[in-house]
Amino acid sequence: MEIDNGLGMVDILSEDFDPTAVVAEPVPPVVTGDLIGKLAEDLNGQPREIVLGRNVHTTCLAVTEPDANDEFTGDKDAYMASVLARYRKTLIERTRHHLGYPYNLDFDYGALTQLQHFSINNLGDPFIESNYGVHSRQFEVGVLDWFARLWGIEKNEYWGYITNCGTEGNLHGILVGREVFPDGILYASKDTHYSIFKAARMYRMECVKVDTLISGEIDCSDFRAKLVANKDKPAIINVNIGTTVKGAVDDLDLVIQTLEECGFNHDRFYIHCDGALFGLMMPFVKLAPKVSFKKPIGSVSVSGHKFVGCPMPCGVQITRLKHINVLSNNVEYLASRDATIMGSRNGHAPIFLWYTLNRKGYKGFQKEVQKCLRNAHYLKDRLRDAGISAMLNELSSTVVFERPRDEEFVRRWQLACQGNIAHVVVMPSVTIDKLDDFLNELVEKRSTWYEDEKVQPPCIAADVGSENCACGKHKNEVEVIEEITEALWNKLHSRLESLDTQEKVHPTFTLLESTQNLVALTSISSAPENCVSDEPKHITEATSVEWIFLIINLGLEILSAAFDQASSPSKPQYALFGMLFAIAAMLTCIWELIHKGINQKVVLKKFGKLWWYYYPHPYDSTPFGTLPDIYGLIGGIAQCICSVTQYIYFSWHADSPIKLSLLPAIFLLCLATSRLNKNRRVMA
Numbered sequence: 001m002e003i004d005n006g007l008g009m010v011d012i013l014s015e016d017f018d019p020t021a022v023v024a025e026p027v028p029p030v031v032t033g034d035l036i037g038k039l040a041e042d043l044n045g046q047p048r049e050i051v052l053g054r055n056v057h058t059t060c061l062a063v064t065e066p067d068a069n070d071e072f073t074g075d076k077d078a079y080m081a082s083v084l085a086r087y088r089k090t091l092i093e094r095t096r097h098h099l100g101y102p103y104n105l106d107f108d109y110g111a112l113t114q115l116q117h118f119s120i121n122n123l124g125d126p127f128i129e130s131n132y133g134v135h136s137r138q139f140e141v142g143v144l145d146w147f148a149r150l151w152g153i154e155k156n157e158y159w160g161y162i163t164n165c166g167t168e169g170n171l172h173g174i175l176v177g178r179e180v181f182p183d184g185i186l187y188a189s190k191d192t193h194y195s196i197f198k199a200a201r202m203y204r205m206e207c208v209k210v211d212t213l214i215s216g217e218i219d220c221s222d223f224r225a226k227l228v229a230n231k232d233k234p235a236i237i238n239v240n241i242g243t244t245v246k247g248a249v250d251d252l253d254l255v256i257q258t259l260e261e262c263g264f265n266h267d268r269f270y271i272h273c274d275g276a277l278f279g280l281m282m283p284f285v286k287l288a289p290k291v292s293f294k295k296p297i298g299s300v301s302v303s304g305h306k307f308v309g310c311p312m313p314c315g316v317q318i319t320r321l322k323h324i325n326v327l328s329n330n331v332e333y334l335a336s337r338d339a340t341i342m343g344s345r346n347g348h349a350p351i352f353l354w355y356t357l358n359r360k361g362y363k364g365f366q367k368e369v370q371k372c373l374r375n376a377h378y379l380k381d382r383l384r385d386a387g388i389s390a391m392l393n394e395l396s397s398t399v400v401f402e403r404p405r406d407e408e409f410v411r412r413w414q415l416a417c418q419g420n421i422a423h424v425v426v427m428p429s430v431t432i433d434k435l436d437d438f439l440n441e442l443v444e445k446r447s448t449w450y451e452d453e454k455v456q457p458p459c460i461a462a463d464v465g466s467e468n469c470a471c472g473k474h475k476n477e478v479e480v481i482e483e484i485t486e487a488l489w490n491k492l493h494s495r496l497e498s499l500d501t502q503e504k505v506h507p508t509f510t511l512l513e514s515t516q517n518l519v520a521l522t523s524i525s526s527a528p529e530n531c532v533s534d535e536p537k538h539i540t541e542a543t544s545v546e547w548i549f550l551i552i553n554l555g556l557e558i559l560s561a562a563f564d565q566a567s568s569p570s571k572p573q574y575a576l577f578g579m580l581f582a583i584a585a586m587l588t589c590i591w592e593l594i595h596k597g598i599n600q601k602v603v604l605k606k607f608g609k610l611w612w613y614y615y616p617h618p619y620d621s622t623p624f625g626t627l628p629d630i631y632g633l634i635g636g637i638a639q640c641i642c643s644v645t646q647y648i649y650f651s652w653h654a655d656s657p658i659k660l661s662l663l664p665a666i667f668l669l670c671l672a673t674s675r676l677n678k679n680r681r682v683m684a
Contacts, residue, residue, distance in 0.1 A: 099424045099438060100415035102277045104309030106429035109352060120347025124336030126161045131335045140350035146357055147316050150283055151300055153293035160318035161340050162304070162350050166276040167195035168341050169301025169317040173272035174199040174236065175341070176299055176319050179326040180270050181234035187226065188238040189218040191248065193274060196238045214465040215393050215568060216248030220258045227262040235259060235269040241291055242278030245418050246391070247398025249278060253289060256296060270298040278395065280307045284366040285373070288395050298323060304353050307427070314349035368428040372397040376426040379435050386443050389457070389471065391464035394571060397426040402460050404442065405449040413438060420458045467565060549592040556585035564643060572650040582643035586636040593633065597624060
């Protein structure tokens with residue numbers, strides 16, 4: 001329909017306009033190299049232009065002048081109502097397929113619609129009321145007190161305000177640090193949110209980027225080196241409580257320890273904690289490290305529209321009251337003080353936050369955190385079961401996996417991608433059913449993307465570590481060990497069953513029922529009486545004691561491999577347990593050889609130029625031990641060295657140079673081969 005408004009014909013509402021239709025979401029075009037500053041690598045390792053979203057000018061809704069007679073015809077109102085109805089339909093569809101960004105879409109603020117008729121503005125300091133009376137400071141300060149209790153700071157010691165977004169909280173935190181230390185150097189890891197580097201540019205600060213570990217956590221060994229190189233200047237540090245892409249949590253205690261060991265007293269550094277998402281989740285995770293003002297930190301910021309679930313962008317920034325005086329000024333015509341980044345501030349956001357905090361409380365948030373972490377592990381496990389590379393950091397609900405090959409699929413599920421990886425952020429609004437829909441569609445699409453054997457899934461070991469990469473080059477160590485162990489147990493079980501039909505077997509022990517439902521073993525008490533052999537019995541028969549040694553070694557090596565696999569620079573305690581189990585396995589192997597040597601009365605002799613242990617007469621020419629025995633001992637020693645090395649590096653919060661070790665499986669294979677060969681010779 002076209003209407004003449006006096007200035008020309010205006011298209012108000014086309015005849016084929018469908019108010020219930022969903023707005024199409026075309027695949028975004030590839031931006032040319034003239035518009036971007038860098039390239040990424042595509043899934044085949046070839047240069048790939050960064051993909052940006054579509055130009056909204058092509059689909060924007062134009063603002064048109066109302067017709068002179070519109071108040072009588074009502075055509076313009078009908079047009080706008082139709083546009084809004086169609087837009088609502090689009091929002092419903094887009095919300096249904098939202099996975100890649102950390103927004104909690106599970107909320108209901110119907111009770112607050114009565115306040116939408118008021119222009120609520122909290123301009124100025126939240127603690128000093130201005131002459132503008134339509135404000136919500138009483139709600140804002142109540143919310144700030146709640147977060148102050150959460151982060152361990154008294155009411156008379158903190159200052160803060162509700163920001164317009166997480167970026168504003170970061171800008172304010174870094175600004176306070178710059179004002180406290182005007183000549184300070186800003187340190188931030190390479191995985192830090194872009195707003196921190198924006199702050200450095202805005203404030204003309206010297207900024208040093210610190211390397212990160214595979215997990216995305218700050219590398220404190222590199223941090224130490226860069227601190228030492230700049231010992232003459234104060235340090236302003238951004239600590240990530242959950243990085244944007246990988247959800248990694250920097251070790252706050254280790255950062256503080258590194259500063260102190262490098263000679264930085266508490267009056268020479270300022271720490272800002274960017275807790276946009278996980279800053280509100282970590283306090284509700286048992287045994288998680290605490291972000292607290294009881295530690296020498298300067299400020300903390302979180303987003304209100306992420307985990308809390310506020311319908312408009314907002315955030316919370318808390319700092320120490322003693323710091324705020326360096327950047328605040330009194331404004332007479334406001335009758336308040338200016339200490340915030342923005343002037344006018346959304347007065348509705350504090351009410352929404354206050355409403356949610358009161359409805360959920362600490363227990364409600366704790367339940368939601370547990371749900372998110374549980375569902376994140378479910379997604380990671382399902383991806384790995386489907387043969388898809390995936391990583392999930394400890395204390396995180398961000399699941400990182402290989403980037404889908406199809407940009408249309410990426411846009412449909414609104415995935416956040418960087419290079420060869422993408423991620424799903426599991427929020428309270430993400431259900432198991434939604435994850436199943438996503439997984440089923442991904443697996444189906446993936447089968448078509450890689451149906452041609454010439455095109456292989458990407459290797460993302462550089463992004464998630466070789467232990468989390470499922471490409472052909474980096475088959476997971478745990479899977480390899482499980483396969484070898486399962487094959488070993490199957491072989492042992494079949495051998496024992498065959499012996500059971502030919503020998504008198506006494507069920508003297510049943511031991512080691514593993515988490516993989518490994519079959520319980522029964523010892524062999526003696527060889528058959530009619531068994532005749534030209535070799536001495538003490539070198540041909542696997543006795544019950546030897547089987548006990550084998551099972552003990554098996555248990556120790558499985559535990560060692562499991563703890564080694566679970567360890568990382570952020571979890572060195574697991575590497576410690578893996579090292580201890582590896583040492584125990586090596587000592588058990590040595591103990592077994594000593595026990596056998598004593599029982600079989602071996603003697604040390606010189607044969608040519610080589611000294612070795614030999615069996616007594618009449619078998620004095622037979623050397624003690626078999627090749628599998630010797631290889632098993634060497635494998636045990638080598639595995640012990642690998643575990644010790646890994647623990648040392650991880651205790652330094654650095655990546656271990658040993659990425660893949662099959663030594664536990666080789667060690668076990670050698671021990672089992674030795675036992676099976678002996679029993680086979682007994683039966684021959």
